Structures are given as C-alpha cells and as structure tokens.
Amino acid sequence: MIEQLLDRAQSYVRPIGAQPPASRLLAGRTVANLFTEPSTRTRVSFELAAKRLGADVVNLEVQLSSRVKGESMLDTVYTLQSLHVDVMVIRDAETGVPATVAANVAPHVSILSAGEAHVSHPTQGLLDALTVRQHKGRLDNLSISIVGDIRHSRVARSAYHVFSALGVPDLRIVAPPALMPEPGEFSGCSRHTTLESGLKDTDVVMMLRIQKERMAQAELPDADRYFANYGLTSERLSTARRDAIVMHPQPMNRGIEIASDVADGPSSAIRDQVRNGVAVRMAVLAEVMGSRGAP
Amino acid sequence: MIEQLLDRAQSYVRPIGAQPPASRLLAGRTVANLFTEPSTRTRVSFELAAKRLGADVVNLEVQLSSRVKGESMLDTVYTLQSLHVDVMVIRDAETGVPATVAANVAPHVSILSAGEAHVSHPTQGLLDALTVRQHKGRLDNLSISIVGDIRHSRVARSAYHVFSALGVPDLRIVAPPALMPEPGEFSGCSRHTTLESGLKDTDVVMMLRIQKERMAQAELPDADRYFANYGLTSERLSTARRDAIVMHPQPMNRGIEIASDVADGPSSAIRDQVRNGVAVRMAVLAEVMGSRGAP
Amino acid sequence: MIEQLLDRAQSYVRPIGAQPPASRLLAGRTVANLFTEPSTRTRVSFELAAKRLGADVVNLEVQLSSRVKGESMLDTVYTLQSLHVDVMVIRDAETGVPATVAANVAPHVSILSAGEAHVSHPTQGLLDALTVRQHKGRLDNLSISIVGDIRHSRVARSAYHVFSALGVPDLRIVAPPALMPEPGEFSGCSRHTTLESGLKDTDVVMMLRIQKERMAQAELPDADRYFANYGLTSERLSTARRDAIVMHPQPMNRGIEIASDVADGPSSAIRDQVRNGVAVRMAVLAEVMGSRGAP
Numbered sequence: 001m002i003e004q005l006l007d008r009a010q011s012y013v014r015p016i017g018a019q020p021p022a023s024r025l026l027a028g029r030t031v032a033n034l035f036t037e038p039s040t041r042t043r044v045s046f047e048l049a050a051k052r053l054g055a056d057v058v059n060l061e062v063q064l065s066s067r068v069k070g071e072s073m074l075d076t077v078y079t080l081q082s083l084h085v086d087v088m089v090i091r092d093a094e095t096g097v098p099a100t101v102a103a104n105v106a107p108h109v110s111i112l113s114a115g116e117a118h119v120s121h122p123t124q125g126l127l128d129a130l131t132v133r134q135h136k137g138r139l140d141n142l143s144i145s146i147v148g149d150i151r152h153s154r155v156a157r158s159a160y161h162v163f164s165a166l167g168v169p170d171l172r173i174v175a176p177p178a179l180m181p182e183p184g185e186f187s188g189c190s191r192h193t194t195l196e197s198g199l200k201d202t203d204v205v206m207m208l209r210i211q212k213e214r215m216a217q218a219e220l221p222d223a224d225r226y227f228a229n230y231g232l233t234s235e236r237l238s239t240a241r242r243d244a245i246v247m248h249p250q251p252m253n254r255g256i257e258i259a260s261d262v263a264d265g266p267s268s269a270i271r272d273q274v275r276n277g278v279a280v281r282m283a284v285l286a287e288v289m290g291s292r293g294a295p
Numbered sequence: 296m297i298e299q300l301l302d303r304a305q306s307y308v309r310p311i312g313a314q315p316p317a318s319r320l321l322a323g324r325t326v327a328n329l330f331t332e333p334s335t336r337t338r339v340s341f342e343l344a345a346k347r348l349g350a351d352v353v354n355l356e357v358q359l360s361s362r363v364k365g366e367s368m369l370d371t372v373y374t375l376q377s378l379h380v381d382v383m384v385i386r387d388a389e390t391g392v393p394a395t396v397a398a399n400v401a402p403h404v405s406i407l408s409a410g411e412a413h414v415s416h417p418t419q420g421l422l423d424a425l426t427v428r429q430h431k432g433r434l435d436n437l438s439i440s441i442v443g444d445i446r447h448s449r450v451a452r453s454a455y456h457v458f459s460a461l462g463v464p465d466l467r468i469v470a471p472p473a474l475m476p477e478p479g480e481f482s483g484c485s486r487h488t489t490l491e492s493g494l495k496d497t498d499v500v501m502m503l504r505i506q507k508e509r510m511a512q513a514e515l516p517d518a519d520r521y522f523a524n525y526g527l528t529s530e531r532l533s534t535a536r537r538d539a540i541v542m543h544p545q546p547m548n549r550g551i552e553i554a555s556d557v558a559d560g561p562s563s564a565i566r567d568q569v570r571n572g573v574a575v576r577m578a579v580l581a582e583v584m585g586s587r588g589a590p
Numbered sequence: 591m592i593e594q595l596l597d598r599a600q601s602y603v604r605p606i607g608a609q610p611p612a613s614r615l616l617a618g619r620t621v622a623n624l625f626t627e628p629s630t631r632t633r634v635s636f637e638l639a640a641k642r643l644g645a646d647v648v649n650l651e652v653q654l655s656s657r658v659k660g661e662s663m664l665d666t667v668y669t670l671q672s673l674h675v676d677v678m679v680i681r682d683a684e685t686g687v688p689a690t691v692a693a694n695v696a697p698h699v700s701i702l703s704a705g706e707a708h709v710s711h712p713t714q715g716l717l718d719a720l721t722v723r724q725h726k727g728r729l730d731n732l733s734i735s736i737v738g739d740i741r742h743s744r745v746a747r748s749a750y751h752v753f754s755a756l757g758v759p760d761l762r763i764v765a766p767p768a769l770m771p772e773p774g775e776f777s778g779c780s781r782h783t784t785l786e787s788g789l790k791d792t793d794v795v796m797m798l799r800i801q802k803e804r805m806a807q808a809e810l811p812d813a814d815r816y817f818a819n820y821g822l823t824s825e826r827l828s829t830a831r832r833d834a835i836v837m838h839p840q841p842m843n844r845g846i847e848i849a850s851d852v853a854d855g856p857s858s859a860i861r862d863q864v865r866n867g868v869a870v871r872m873a874v875l876a877e878v879m880g881s882r883g884a885p
Contacts, residue, residue, distance in 0.1 A: 014674065016671065016672060016674070016696060017696060017698045018674075019618055019619075019674070020618075020620070020674040022618050028314055028315070028317050029314075030315070030343060032339075040650050040651075040652060040666075041666075041669055044622075044648050044650060044670075044673065045673060047648055048620065048646065048648060048673055048674075051646045052646070056343065056346045056347070058339050058342055058343060060335050060339065061335075062335060071547075071549050071555075072546065075545060075546060075547060076335075076336075078566055078569070079336055079545065079566075079569050080339075081311065081566070082311060082566045082567075082569035082570040083339065083340060083343055083569060083570070083572075083573050084309065084311070084313075084314070084315040084343075084570075084573070106311060106312060108312040250665060250669065251662065251665060252661075252665060254661050260661075271668055271669075271671075271672045272672075274668070274669050274672035274673060275672040275673070275674075277673075278673050278674070323609055323610075323612050324609075325610070325638060327634075351638065351641045351642070353634050353637055353638060355630050355634065357630065366844050366850075367841065370840065370841060370842060371630075371631075373861055373864075374631055374840065374861075374864050375634075376606065376861075377606060377861045377862075377864035377865040378634065378635060378638055378864060378865070378867075378868050379604065379606070379608075379609070379610040379638075379865070379868070401606060401607060403607040
C-alpha cells in the first residue's frame with residue numbers, strides 16, 4: 001500500500017521549473033482544510049494538491065476553546081459533511097482528533113491528517129520516504145538517522161513508521177537523553193546521544209526542528225549550546241557516507257539545528273521534500289477519491 | 296417570490312453523499328464575501344454556493360474601527376465595485392449596513408445580507424422554511440415554536456418574517472421574560488414563558504443559541520439553570536407532536552439550550568438545515584444574477 | 591516598456607457594470623500572494639487579476655519575527671518555488687525584500703512587488719499613469735501635483751518614477767517641510783509647501799494618505815489642523831485647471847487629507863484607479879508569464 005502510494009506520487013512529480021501536472025480527477029469534489037493550529041506551508045501544499053486535481057477548496061482556521069473543543073469540532077465536521085465536502089484535511093495540536101472525526105463522519109467522507117499532536121504526520125512520512133527512494137533507489141539496505149527532539153516529534157514518529165514498514169535495516173534516533181522517546185517507542189531503532197555515533201556512515205540524515213523550551217529541558221540552555229552539541233555542520237556531515245543526503249521537515253532554525261551551508265548545500269534534499277509533498281498529497285487525494293469510482 | 300426561491304433551492308438539494316449540483320451560471324462573475332464579524336460556517340456556505348455556480352470568490356475579513364466604519368465600509372464597497380465584483384455578501388454586527396451599501400452601490404451590483412446585527416439573517420430564514428417544507432410538505436397548518444433569546448436574535452426575526460409570509464397559522468415564541476422582544480414586535484405570535492405551554496403539540500421546535508451574558512439578564516445565572524428551565528430534552532420534546540422536528544441555526548451549546556441526544560436524535564433536522572443552506576444560497580445567487588440576463 | 595504595459599492594461603479595461611475580461615493565458619499556472627503586512631485591497635486586486643487569467647491563486651499571510659525574517663522569508667520562497675508556484679506577489683514593510691527574493695529564487699519564477707516599505711509600489715505607479723492617460727490622452731504636456739507625506743510614501747516614489755519616465759514636464763511635490771523627501775530625491779520636481787502654489791493651474795492632483803504620527807512630525811498636531819493646511823477642498827481644487835482630476839491611492843482619510851465631496855465629486859478619478867489596478871496587474875502577470883512561451 002505504501003509503495004503503491006509512492007508510485008502514484010512519483011507519477012505526479014515534475015522537475016522544478018516544469019509545469020505541475022493538472023487533472024480533473026476531483027472536479028466537482030470539495031476539499032476542506034480544517035486547521036486548528038496554523039501551518040501555512042502544509043495548508044498551501046494540500047490546497048495546491050487539491051486544486052491541481054480540479055477540486056474546489058475551502059480553508060477554515062478554527063479557534064476553539066478547549067472546554068467545548070471536542071463537541072464543536074464534531075459539529076463543524078457535520079456541517080462540512082452537510083455542505084457536501086468530500087475530503088477533510090485536519091490539523092490539530094491534540095491527540096485523537098482525526099480518529100474521533102473519522103469515527104463519527106459519514107462513511108463517504110474521507111478524513112486526512114495534516115499533523116496530529118506529537119503522534120503522527122502521515123503525509124510527511126510518505127514524502128520523506130519518496131525523497132529517500134528518489135535519491136537512493138531502494139530502502140532495504142540503508143542507514144537512516146533521525147536527529148533532534150524525537151520525543152515530541154510527529155515527524156519522527158511517521159518517519160519511523162514508514163521506514164520500518166519499508167524495511168530500512170538500520171534506523172537510528174539521535175537526541176539528547178531528555179528528548180529521547182519512552183523506551184517502548186521506536187522499537188528496532190538504535191539510540192544515540194551523540195552525533196558522532198549517530199551519523200557514522202549513515203545514508204540519510206533527517207534533522208528535526210527544535211523548540212527553544214526543549215533546549216532547556218535537554219540542559220542545552222541556548223541555541224549556541226544546542227548547535228555545538230546537536231547542530232548539523234559540514235564537518236559532522238562528513239562522517240556520514242559520502243553520498244548521504246540531508247533532510248528537514250521545515251521550518252528550519254538555521255544555525256540552531258542545522259548550519260545554513262548544509263541546508264543549502266549539495267547534499268540537501270530539503271527542497272525535494274517540499275516538491276514531493278504536493279505530489280504525495282495529490283496521490284493520497286486521488287487514492288481516497290478514486291476508490292469511490294466516478295462521480 | 297419566497298416560494299419561487301424555495302423551489303429553486305429545492306432543485307439544488309442533493310442527498311448527503313451524492314455529488315452537489317455543478318453549474319456554470321455564474322462563470323465569469325465575481326462574488327465577494329465581506330465579513331466584519333467572523334462566521335466561518337456562513338462564509339463557507341456562501342463560498343461553496345458561489346463556486347458550485349462557477350463564480351470566482353474572494354474573501355475579505357475587514358476589521359473597522361467604529362469611528363470611521365461607515366465611510367470605510369462604503370470605500371471598500373466602491374473598491375469592490377470597481378474591481379468588477381458582481382455580488383457582495385455582507386455580514387455585520389451593526390444595524391443598517393447592508394441597506395446603506397445597497398443604497399450607494401451601482402445598480403448592477405447585488406448586495407446579499409449574511410446576517411445583520413439582531414435584525415435579520417434572510418438566507419437563514421429561507422433555509423429554515425425549506426427545511427420545514429421538506430419535512431412537513433405544507434406550512435399553512437403548522438404550529439412552529441421558536442425558543443430562546445428571541446429578543447436579540449436575527450435568526451428568530453427572519454424566521455418570523457418568512458413563516459408569517461408563508462401563512463403558518465400557529466407561531467409561538469418561547470423565552471424567559473427578559474429575553475422576550477418588545478411588545479410591538481412579532482405580532483401575531485403567541486408568547487410563552489415556559490417550555491410546557493410553548494412546545495405543547497407543536498410541529499416544529501426551533502432552538503436558538505444562548506449567550507452567557509444573556510442568561511444573567513434572564514436571571515438564569517449559569518448554564519445549568521438555563522438548561523433546567525429552557526433546555527430542550529427528549530422528555531420535553533415528547534410534549535410536542537410525535538413527528539415534531541428539531542432545528543437549530545448553530546453553533547450549538549450542547550447541554551445548555553439543547554441536550555446532545557436531541558441534537559443528534561431522530562427528530563433532529565439540524566444537518567438538513569446546513570445542507571439546505573448552501574442550496575438556498577445557490578438559489579439566491581442564481582436569482583440575483585439570472586435576472587440580469589446572460590453575461 | 592511602460593507604454594507597452596499600459597497598452598496591454600488598457601486592453602483589459604472594461605466599463606464598470608460590464609463583464610471583466612476572462613482569459614486562460616495563465617491556466618495551469620500558480621500565483622502566490624505573500625503578504626507580511628495586511629493590505630486587503632491590493633491582495634484582492636492581484637487575486638482577481640490572476641483568477642481572471644485562469645491561474646490558481648494561494649494567499650499566504652506570514653507573520654515573521656524580525657530576527658529570523660530574512661532567512662524565513664527565503665525559506666518560504668524556496669518552499670513556494672518547490673510547490674511549482676510561478677509568480678510570487680510580495681508585500682513587505684521592509685526595504686529590499688523583493689530584490690533579495692528575486693536574487694535568490696530560480697530564474698523561471700517571477701517576483702512582483704505589491705509594495706515595498708517606503709521605496710516603491712510599481713503596479714500603483716502604473717495604474718496611476720494609466721488613469722492619467724485615460725483622462726488626459728498624453729502626458730508630455732501636463733502638470734501633476736503630488737500632495738501629502740511624500741517623505742514616507744512608496745506611492746509618491748513610484749508615481750515620480752513612472753511620470754518622469756513618461757516625460758511629464760511639470761511634476762510638483764507638495765508637503766509640509768518635515769514631510770518633504772531628502773534633497774537628492776525627486777530630482778526635477780518643484781517643491782511646494784503650500785497648496786496655493788502647489789495646485790495652481792495643475793492638471794492632476796494626487797493626494798496621499800497621511801498617518802496620524804506624521805501629522806505630529808509636521809507640527810500639524812491633529813486632523814483638523816492638517817486638513818486646514820493640506821486638505822483638498824472644492825475651493826482649493828478650483829485653483830487647479832478646470833478639467834483637473836483628483837486621485838488617491840486609498841484607503842482615504844476623508845475629512846483629513848481630502849474632503850468627502852471632492853473624493854466623490856465629478857473631478858474624482860479614484861474609482862477609475864481601482865478599476866485600472868486590476869487591469870494593470872493582469873497586464874503585468876500576462877507580461878511575465880507570456881515572455882516564457884506556452885506552458
């Protein structure tokens with residue numbers, strides 16, 4: 001299933017500078033972006049994916065007080081369903097919202113997660129896998145290192161899920177001890193508290209965004225100290241394989257978790273990730289709608 | 296005229312799960328949603344109605360300080376007119392804005408109200424009428440009870456207007472004394488201060504949203520007290536006719552003016568209202584543009 | 591080049607009440623409005639221009655903290671580029687952002703400025719020139735007076751640029767001494783500190799918006815004092831040529847820099863400016879995309 005989705009996404013990929021693919025597959029369909037926390041980048045990626053398949057798109061930024069949040073979210077979802085919205089793309093800072101919505105919405109409505117708390121960010125996982133596949137061909141002989149605040153990262157969890165499913169044999173998580181996940185999580189990954197061991201001879205370096213308050217938790221009280229210990233520099237990257245690629249989900253803290261010359265350097269696949277993101281979202285939209293047959 | 300609009304709206308209604316109707320009637324036309332108070336639900340309903348008729352849609356959320364509001368609103372409207380906007384959908388918390396705009400704008404521009412202060416919400420009135428007609432067939436033999444903060448409600452006033460015009464013989468308003476309208480208003484309605492008499496043998500129960508500050512005015516100092524006196528429960532609903540339907544303009548305060556099992560129960564027509572809302576707005580857009588002949 | 595653009599823009603102009611032109615020239619193309627300061631009017635003008643050429647449009651309102659602003663702006667731009675955005679329309683309160691972006695983005699991406707700090711607002715300059723040309727036919731025999739806070743105005747600078755290029759022989763700037771530009775700027779313009787000399791026998795009066803804090807700088811401590819000294823009234827306008835036109839970039843402070851009866855009077859070309867704005871933006875979009883050949 002994952003590989004099928006990646007194949008479909010690959011068919012939507014075009015080189016930068018070329019026209020993106022255009023399709024009428026979702027003509028007459030309506031996609032709603034329902035975001036309760038701001039994420040311009042992801043919203044625009046889903047919005048363009050839907051429009052390039054011919055769908056109508058509406059954006060809703062909903063601020064909900066937490067007391068009534070569950071109920072109001074469901075009422076908003078029922079409203080969208082009654083407005084003949086076919087696909088709801090949901091981004092929420094709390095756990096369980098996409099699942100709750102999916103459990104309550106009518107069966108013909110598709111729910112896509114655009115990021116759920118620290119739990120998962122499935123289309124990010126898919127675009128990361130597509131990016132690795134484009135650069136490395138196959139995944140079943142790779143070393144992949146995920147570096148940073150693993151503990152609080154939905155990006156890391158979705159990457160772990162998809163890379164495990166695709167048979168990556170050497171999956172490493174690299175973090176200060178305080179930002180390591182609970183022991184039960186990320187089973188099968190090796191754990192590294194230094195970049196030295198974490199990056200050695202790896203094929204893929206996936207950097208994560210670090211929040212200021214997490215540095216303090218990790219006893220790396222400021223950006224300089226964090227960078228000194230866990231920032232990706234050219235020098236450190238040189239300990240990985242020569243053809244290693246560097247990834248980052250963005251937005252980047254340049255000079256904190258990643259040096260600018262690495263982010264923009266020849267090993268960087270960061271812009272490929274963005275381009276692949278819209279292709280993956282087109283594939284997922286096509287998949288969920290296509291499975292329903294012609295309108 | 297109202298019945299004509301309802302017929303046209305009915306032609307745009309599709310069952311949930313079916314594709315909504317698509318048309319090119321407004322192709323090349325531009326609809327602007329000009330909202331000075333937030334209302335995601337109504338905005339999205341108008342936006343989808345316009346897009347499904349082929350119009351271009353732009354959304355403007357304008358924050359205007361009250362001192363310069365009248366002038367700035369008109370200047371914004373003149374700007375939209377000069378940008379070849381054909382229809383302006385206006386939502387405003389103050390009285391008189393849609394009328395002022397309509398009086399000043401060029402005659403070829405159509406002004407639609409999406410809710411004006413406590414005064415009126417015309418498309419809500421129409422969708423309420425359409426919903427009742429779908430469930431009851433005819434309106435000239437019905438009892439309809441509107442319950443809640445009648446005094447401050449544009450929804451109640453538009454419902455009163457449309458139901459009166461359509462000849463509903465038994466129209467009731469039900470509210471705590473402090474939330475009753477002035478004596479001169481709602482003429483022809485019977486007034487009830489208890490649900491017991493207000494709901495007895497009624498065909499339609501229209502619940503309104505209550506604001507916290509209004510509870511205090513009604514000497515029902517908190518949500519529990521309000522619910523105890525004016526909340527719609529299954530038990531209370533059972534005093535209405537057996538086939539009575541329940542309506543609510545949303546957003547709902549579940550557990551305050553309406554119990555959740557009633558809102559989601561077999562008598563609820565609340566989701567039909569939403570579905571009918573987009574159909575009514577399509578009908579109104581088609582009506583105002585169609586009367587001008589082909590582009 | 592300017593005259594070519596104005597010719598193209600003129601071909602997109604329709605009378606108010608007529609249908610705007612529709613084209614598929616930008617079908618399959620994507621335009622992103624990237625605004626870091628709010629400007630609903632300009633955003634909607636670009637949005638409608640792009641949609642009427644058949645483009646997909648996405649709107650991004652980005653709030654960037656100033657410390658990381660440059661980097662984050664570039665990362666946002668790279669993201670949009672990777673999402674196959676063809677044209678980025680950038681509005682920013684700081685100097686140099688459009689140039690920095692243009693210097694870093696891939697060559698196939700077009701960057702359009704929608705207003706840069708106090709420096710320039712190129713499409714505003716073009717729409718001002720188009721408006722004058724429509725009313726006066728030729729520009730090489732005109733007197734044009736720009737009145738108000740010249741010092742801080744991007745509108746004045748772009749007007750100066752375009753009117754100079756088009757050979758306007760008598761270009762005047764009129765302002766309180768404190769709001770005059772530095773001596774090196776606006777070379778070739780005559781400088782006037784009173785409306786009496788500034789407006790005498792002029793063909794075009796371009797009023798600028800004044801900010802409250804600028805009045806204080808000009809030792810005109812309140813709106814009334816500013817109006818008394820630099821507000822455009824019918825009486826003052828009568829010292830210009832009989833067929834003089836009045837322009838304003840909007841939003842207007844009625845009763846501060848311009849009297850309402852002048853703004854809405856027979857000499858006003860203010861609404862023409864708005865209508866011309868969308869035509870100019872269509873022309874610029876068509877120009878930058880058309881030069882690349884068919885998709």
